[in-house]
Amino acid sequence: MEYTMIATWKMSYDGIGLAKEALEKGCSVKEAIRIAIQNVEEREEFISVGHGGLPNIDGHVQLDAAYMDGDTLDFGGIIEVEDIKSPIAVAQDLCGLKCNCLLSGKGAESYAKKKGFPFENHLCESSKKRWEEKKKEDIEDIEELQAYEGHDTVCVLGKVKKHLGVGVSTSGLFMKQEGRVGDSPIIGSGFYADSLIGCAAATGLGEDIMRGCLSLRVVDKMAEGKHVQEAVNEVLDAHIKRMALMKKDCDAISLIAMDKDGNCAASTNICEFPFVVLQDNDIKLFVATYKEG
Numbered sequence: 001m002e003y004t005m006i007a008t009w010k011m012s013y014d015g016i017g018l019a020k021e022a023l024e025k026g027c028s029v030k031e032a033i034r035i036a037i038q039n040v041e042e043r044e045e046f047i048s049v050g051h052g053g054l055p056n057i058d059g060h061v062q063l064d065a066a067y068m069d070g071d072t073l074d075f076g077g078i079i080e081v082e083d084i085k086s087p088i089a090v091a092q093d094l095c096g097l098k099c100n101c102l103l104s105g106k107g108a109e110s111y112a113k114k115k116g117f118p119f120e121n122h123l124c125e126s127s128k129k130r131w132e133e134k135k136k137e138d139i140e141d142i143e144e145l146q147a148y149e150g151h152d153t154v155c156v157l158g159k160v161k162k163h164l165g166v167g168v169s170t171s172g173l174f175m176k177q178e179g180r181v182g183d184s185p186i187i188g189s190g191f192y193a194d195s196l197i198g199c200a201a202a203t204g205l206g207e208d209i210m211r212g213c214l215s216l217r218v219v220d221k222m223a224e225g226k227h228v229q230e231a232v233n234e235v236l237d238a239h240i241k242r243m244a245l246m247k248k249d250c251d252a253i254s255l256i257a258m259d260k261d262g263n264c265a266a267s268t269n270i271c272e273f274p275f276v277v278l279q280d281n282d283i284k285l286f287v288a289t290y291k292e293g
């Protein structure tokens, strides 16, 4: 398998198609992942990523993105940024820096400005309307906000020859507190890649993903010799059981992973989790379903 990709949610389908065209012309894994993610970031109809993303409680669209290179273990990420046209492009630009590779808020925005990355207002009419409607509900308990569906993150894992990479981009939870950080830009939780072993990424409620550092744990399972499907299943099941010990329900979590040979898998605790796989020159949409472990 020269190249393989796996990505979260149906919204990644077209972007994976564009990435495939670029891969056929010989692009790198980094470029393929950027192309796939930018297609989702640019499209207003995908309400949880990039342009038209879900606003925070103050009505601002604040975006997170990250990238990790499986050959070098370099990573880059930006947290809670406003109006950067393509967060994944900036995250990839930061990937490779020895220091200062994970930047938040104003610092990330001024880095992007200095480097000449384009900006645009991501709060479009549809996201503003969604925010105004939600504001009318009298939400006293911030905890209630966690159940909102459709806060999907685009996560893309790629492999070109033996080179693995992972990229993620999201607006995070709808109506999140200003300054709230989810798992997506956090290495080991939202994403991890090691070309010698495999890579993984997560989507779902960031707080529940972070308490298990789930992406790194999936890669660790593969390092122990587990098949990629066993790795995602066992990590998710163990996390759900650990949470149950504390009488806590695990909120929505879905995991995707790929091993160093390009075998792909997904696991979820929601009823249906769609994901897209590019393998053997073919792009297919799959749906993972929850089976109690």
Ligand code: SD4
Pocket: 150, 151, 152, 153, 170, 171, 172, 173, 181, 182, 183, 184, 202, 203, 204, 205, 206, 207
């Ligand atoms: C977050 N994990 O900010 C992201 C949101 C997400 O499916 O992936 N939702 O917590």
